[in-house]
Amino acid sequence: MSPLDLSLPSTRYLQTLIRDQVPVQLTTLTGENLNGRLRWQDGECLCLACGDGEILLWRSAVATVRPRIA
Template identity: 35%
Template structure:
């Protein structure tokens, strides 16, 4: 049985957790070239879920993210 650890000691995991707590608006650049903007609702070892200004939720595979940065 494979286990996937969610290592909260990793800086990237902590950064995303802080962005969730702050309800910060974040821009995601994807490998497809798309830019998505929204607040991060949650993350797990493989994905993050964001909600945009229209309350639409989008789940993004972490391997599809080139970078993320707070907007503003």
């Protein structure tokens, strides 16, 4: 289990999406699209707040994150 590496641009990119609560769409390796706002991240998972609750996603199962700028 790897710790979060804050020197990585991708970690900082996600941290900005979390801090600014930017609406995002995540696509998983099963092709499922999940819309919501990222709550937190760690070296293993992402936590997404969506309409009816929270979803814990494994980084290894996430294909893409798209900020949905209005």
